[in-house]
Amino acid sequence: MQPYMQLMPTIRRHSVKWAWILTFQYVLYISIQLSATLILRRADGTWEIHMLANMGTIQALVLWGNIFLTLLTSTLFFIALIRDRRISTSTSHTQVNGTDFIHAVAFMQVFYNASIFLYGTGIVTYPLFTVGSIGGLLESASLQIVLCMFCFIWFRGRLESIGFKNPTDIGRMFLFIIGCYLGITFLLSYVVAPLADLFQISLSSAREEGISREIKDAKQNSLITIFFSFFMTGIFVPIAEEMMFRGVLQTYLVKKWGALWGILIASFWFAIIHIDLALFLPLFMIGLSLGIVRHRFHSLWASIILHSINNVVSVILSYQS
Incomplete structure (x- = not known):
């Protein structure tokens, strides 16, 4: 077996079903965000697209319902990931496959959900750091930091x-x-x-x-x-x-x-x-x-x-x- 094969992620069996559920919750999250769009006509006659600061009651209920369900799904997802890592043997696939794809989407949903939960409940103040400071720049790029970490960890040994x-x-x-x-x-x-x-x-x-x-x-x-x-x-x-x-x-x-x-x-x-x-x-x-x-x-x-x-x-x- 080639050395890089030993560094490749193991086969994820149990986590796949939770990744699929997280993907559905991701689609629902994006849909809710887009539904909070309002098109207004300005005084100069042009149409302007706004994102509503406050959602309607039904939208808010669906959003928070999705948030709490995603917290549960995320917990089960990570438990399954740990279990898969322990019981699986190294896989020989070197190309991006469906398992990689669905887990990538799942991790994006975990991030979005965690961000909304922490900021929305006031556990973390928004913004946490002064705008324009190094901390503020890192905070605004928090999604990209998570994406980068996921890709380097998940595809270690097969970044090609x-x-x-x-x-x-x-x-x-x-x-x-x-x-x-x-x-x-x-x-x-x-x-x-x-x-x-x-x-x-x-x-x-x-x-x-x-x-x-x-x-x-x-x-x-x-x-x-x-x-x-x-x-x-x-x-x-x-x-x-x-x-x-x-x-x-x-x-x-x-x-x-x-x-x-x-x-x-x-x-x-x-x-x-x-x-x-x-x-x-x-x-x-x-x-x-x-x-x-x-x-x-x-x-x-x-x-x-x-x-x-x-x-x-x-x-x-x-x-x-």
């Missing part, structure tokens, strides 16, 4: 299966990435924005405004927080998100349903997970570009670099505004 390998043609890859970035910029500026103006739809986003505020606050704090914000936004976040969305989810979906549907579904997922309907189309287009470069060059580094370029430019523009 999620795309951590040398691209087929580095020179052509960089030219393709630059072309994709310029293409995204052109489409957003000369297609999406004019269409939004034509249909009087506002592209303002509370989420994006919050990110910009955090970056500006980091600028006001110190030189260290400036560099840290560049690192988190421009390097760490792209690596973490690409590992999960293009590395795990897209890899499995492409294997299951082919490149077209795999990339489309992963891109839709990437856009919808931000819970930002105002910017759904731009996020979907960015997701498509990331998915295409990852698939085209058979390397996660391609999408990480493109994602990093997009984020770094956004940080620079936020600092200049």
Whole structure:
């Protein structure tokens, strides 16, 4: 047996059923969040999409019911994981499979549920750290930290299966990435924005405004927080998100349903997970570009670099505004 095989995760039998339940609860959570969307007409005549600060009674009951059920499911899920690790022998699979996929979704739901429970019940104050501080930047990237930890632990010894390998043609890859970035910029500026103006739809986003505020606050704090914000936004976040969305989810979906549907579904997922309907189309287009470069060059580094370029430019523009 090859040495790396001994480091691969063991077969998960008992935890799979709980992972499926967590996946259903994940879909329910996203649906509840999207249902708290309100479209309002502003004084200037444009339509603006808002996320309601307070949900209706039924929505709140369903949300909290899902939260407490997920707490129970999560407990049983981790007990099953521990049991599986103890009784199973090493598996020989080296590619991303359905077990990997369903466990990745389950861990995302565990994180979301824990966050809402801790913040929603007041056990942890929100925000826990000052906005724009190093702690605040880490807090805002807590999801990405969890995604990164999951991928490195779950796929230890087989990171190549999620795309951590040398691209087929580095020179052509960089030219393709630059072309994709310029293409995204052109489409957003000369297609999406004019269409939004034509249909009087506002592209303002509370989420994006919050990110910009955090970056500006980091600028006001110190030189260290400036560099840290560049690192988190421009390097760490792209690596973490690409590992999960293009590395795990897209890899499995492409294997299951082919490149077209795999990339489309992963891109839709990437856009919808931000819970930002105002910017759904731009996020979907960015997701498509990331998915295409990852698939085209058979390397996660391609999408990480493109994602990093997009984020770094956004940080620079936020600092200049």
